[in-house]
Amino acid sequence: MGSEDVKVLCFWASPFSIRVEWALKLKGVDYEYIEQDVFNKSTLLLELNPIHKKVPVLVHASKPILESFVILEYIDETWKQHPLLPQDPYQRAHDRFWANFAENKLLYASFIAMVATGDDTEKALNVARDSVEKIEQEIKGKKFFGGDNIGYLDIALGWISYWIPVYEEVGSMQILDPLRFPAINAWMTNFLNHPVIKDRLPPRDDMVAYFHTRKKIVSPTYHDLMKYL
Amino acid sequence: MEDLKLHGFWYSPFTMRVVWTLKLKGLAYENIEEDRYNKSPQLLEYNPVHKKTPVLVHSGKPICESMIIVQYIDELWPQNPLVPHDPYDRAQARFWVAYSEQLVPALPALIRSTTPEEKEKAVEMIWGNFKVLEDHCLADKRKFFGGDKINMVDLAIGSLLTVFVTAEDIKQVKILVAEKFPLIHLWFDNFKNAPVIKENFPDREKMVATLKPIMERMLASS
Numbered sequence: 001m002g003s004e005d006v007k008v009l010c011f012w013a014s015p016f017s018i019r020v021e022w023a024l025k026l027k028g029v030d031y032e033y034i035e036q037d038v039f040n041k042s043t044l045l046l047e048l049n050p051i052h053k054k055v056p057v058l059v060h061a062s063k064p065i066l067e068s069f070v071i072l073e074y075i076d077e078t079w080k081q082h083p084l085l086p087q088d089p090y091q092r093a094h095d096r097f098w099a100n101f102a103e104n105k106l107l108y109a110s111f112i113a114m115v116a117t118g119d120d121t122e123k124a125l126n127v128a129r130d131s132v133e134k135i136e137q138e139i140k141g142k143k144f145f146g147g148d149n150i151g152y153l154d155i156a157l158g159w160i161s162y163w164i165p166v167y168e169e170v171g172s173m174q175i176l177d178p179l180r181f182p183a184i185n186a187w188m189t190n191f192l193n194h195p196v197i198k199d200r201l202p203p204r205d206d207m208v209a210y211f212h213t214r215k216k217i218v219s220p221t222y223h224d225l226m227k228y229l
Numbered sequence: 230m231e232d233l234k235l236h237g238f239w240y241s242p243f244t245m246r247v248v249w250t251l252k253l254k255g256l257a258y259e260n261i262e263e264d265r266y267n268k269s270p271q272l273l274e275y276n277p278v279h280k281k282t283p284v285l286v287h288s289g290k291p292i293c294e295s296m297i298i299v300q301y302i303d304e305l306w307p308q309n310p311l312v313p314h315d316p317y318d319r320a321q322a323r324f325w326v327a328y329s330e331q332l333v334p335a336l337p338a339l340i341r342s343t344t345p346e347e348k349e350k351a352v353e354m355i356w357g358n359f360k361v362l363e364d365h366c367l368a369d370k371r372k373f374f375g376g377d378k379i380n381m382v383d384l385a386i387g388s389l390l391t392v393f394v395t396a397e398d399i400k401q402v403k404i405l406v407a408e409k410f411p412l413i414h415l416w417f418d419n420f421k422n423a424p425v426i427k428e429n430f431p432d433r434e435k436m437v438a439t440l441k442p443i444m445e446r447m448l449a450s451s
Contacts, residue, residue: 051328051361063317070323077316089304093292100294101278134278 006031009045009057011038012202013210015107015159016068017056022155023072025196027079069099072152084152095145098138099156106131108228110164114171115215115222121173127229128175132184135160140183143190150194154187161188162201170211233258236272237283238265240431240439242388243295244283249384250299253425254306265443296326299381311381322382325366325374329385332358336389339396340444341451348402355393359410362386367412372419379423387420395436399444 006024008031010017024031036045036055048057048064058065058074065074076084085092106128113124135157139145145153164175178185191197218225235251235258237244251258263272263282275284275291284291285298287305292298303311313319335358338351366374366382374382390413393404407414421430 051365060317065317065320066324067327070320070327073323074316074320077319089301090287090290090292092304093297093301096297096300097292097294100297 007059011055015163020056023075095153114167115218136181139187161191166207232288234286236261245388246295246384247283253309325382326385332389398437
């Protein structure tokens with residue numbers, strides 16, 4: 001399958017579009033990377049995702065697929081090598097549940113903790129830490145969520161290993177305390193050291209600079225985000 | 230005989246999705262009606278993370294989150310498929326199921342609305358989403374989101390609309406306006422009258438009678 005068959009519209013600092021890249025790389029699928037300026041959206045992006053106007057968009061044989069988790073399942077169903085989702089329906093339900101959980105609870109809470117002030121920061125941090133506590137129980141005793149190999153849930157949660165430490169630095173806060181959460185910290189090391197993942201991470205310095213800017217811009221109106229906690 | 234138990238609230242759109250799925254597939258199950266003000270210890274054990282319904286328990290193993298349950302059932306019992314077979318069509322269906330989540334915050338907004346301005350604002354939120362469905366999803370005038378047959382998108386959206394329509398009576402607002410959203414209106418008519426759905430569609434008066442005090446209690450405590 002040639003690279004002209006598969007295109008991915010991404011934003012370099014997005015934890016959502018990188019998932020798609022990780023999945024394609026794990027499966028050895030060539031793709032064309034198309035960087036999007038999410039603050040100045042291209043006609044292409046608006047055409048392919050008119051409803052949400054967001055990245056990632058996977059374009060396969062000219063057909064767009066939207067929403068990162070939907071894209072991950074599509075990739076897994078289309079390219080069968082290195083299967084990501086488990087075969088067993090109960091395990092699949094388990095993975096989908098935890099992917100949604102981390103997305104709805106931890107992702108918002110950790111970002112909000114970074115941009116909020118005062119008591120609201122504490123509130124967001126508590127939600128974030130409680131979420132990490134629950135995820136810690138799921139990874140205990142395992143190298144990856146997928147077992148010996150990276151699977152769907154590792155990719156869905158992979159942002160935790162790289163984005164949260166950046167949020168922690170930018171927000172001068174701690175969420176992933178290694179003493180309180182040893183299993184998740186061990187998983188983060190395993191995940192980031194995986195050759196495919198290691199090879200495809202945005203530069204840390206650029207990430208820190210970017211999120212410092214985001215914090216400055218979003219902080220004045222962070223109250224709008226509190227409803228997501 | 231499958232060992233299936235469903236913990237839910239009959240009036241909840243999320244439980245409805247699972248009931249309809251089980252009925253569409255002809256699956257027998259034990260229905261355990263939960264009391265939202267006094268949840269059973271089993272429920273809290275089966276869903277310790279969210280402590281919410283619905284929970285499907287299959288041979289003692291719990292599955293949580295309504296649309297995850299729907300897909301689980303579909304994967305194990307393929308009769309009357311609710312998830313498209315083709316990966317691209319499946320991705321489209323999953324996209325619209327994910328989109329239906331955008332309608333959910335409108336429920337608490339409606340519940341909390343007391344003044345005409347607040348009610349209007351809550352309804353406008355829903356109308357924004359309805360416009361997307363009308364223009365993007367039903368534009369080809371398909372009978373159901375699943376084409377000729379109901380699929381999981383119909384269940385996801387149909388369940389929410391059932392509650393919105395109940396809220397019309399309770400909050401004295403018009404939400405599913407046929408002139409504004411002719412395709413959605415027609416689709417909902419088809420959905421309510423579809424085989425199996427029709428026989429398992431919640432009674433409107435019973436919904437109003439049950440949800441009115443629940444909504445009032447939610448408003449009082451917010």
